[in-house]
Amino acid sequence: KKEKEQKEQELREKEEALLDPEKVPETAEEFERMVLSSPSSSYVWIKYMAFFLEMTEIDKAREIADRALKTISFREEQEKFNVWVARLNLENLYGTRESLMSVFEQACKLNDSKKMHMQLLGIFERGGDAQVTEQFFKTLTRKFRKSCKVWLRYCTFKLRGAHPEAAGRMLERALEAIPKRKHVKLIHKFATMEYKLGSAERGRTLMEGVVVSSPKRIDLWSVFVDLELKSGHVEAARQLLERAITLKLKGRQAKFLFKKMLELEKTHGDAERVAEVKRKAREWVESNA
Incomplete structure (x- = not known):
């Protein structure tokens, strides 16, 4: 009787373990049960692939990926996409350049081509081979010219590689290629990367152009202020806000800017400056009532 109870207890524990979402399967049989219960979960399939990769059974991992792509419901596009990305990573680590590009070509036919190109780009960037990455960027900018x-990724790649002049030239090429409606977006994002990776001075020049050409875009003034603050230029940020509040503003825009000014002075200023901001805010309200 005691032996029977022990077996029943073991069986219960096994069943509970299988139902436990935190429990990572330890055998192929456990993984099989898991993919049977969650056939459209890319997470489970990718874990199953990793299980075989840890045992250096590369072909088995490939088979699991292929099974996953056949099994996952066609409605679950993101889940399929995740498996394709895992398959790319597998080939990058354990396959050849030919096998990687072969899988990539298949993936592009069955998924969003641009998204898949960006995934392969990420793999090349993380791999650290600047020449391969550069070559792929050339392909990307031809294929997705607009x-x-x-283009921003390409510019950032140049900045990270300490090639600011090349990044600047890339920005010029990008502005010729992309639609005009995207210019402000690209320039302000590139300027942000300049502050982070390159030169705050170059970033500032670009952001000046952005706020001058789009003065009503309070969000861009806000980005500019934040960039200056993050780079330690408190006075420059203060002056930007002073300029911004002189614009023709709607009530909510003014409220946003004065709130930002107040936060700046509470953090970097003193009681006198805080009081001055409050006074200016009251004056604005009175004159725009």
């Missing part, structure tokens, strides 16, 4: 995201 994409702000692609």
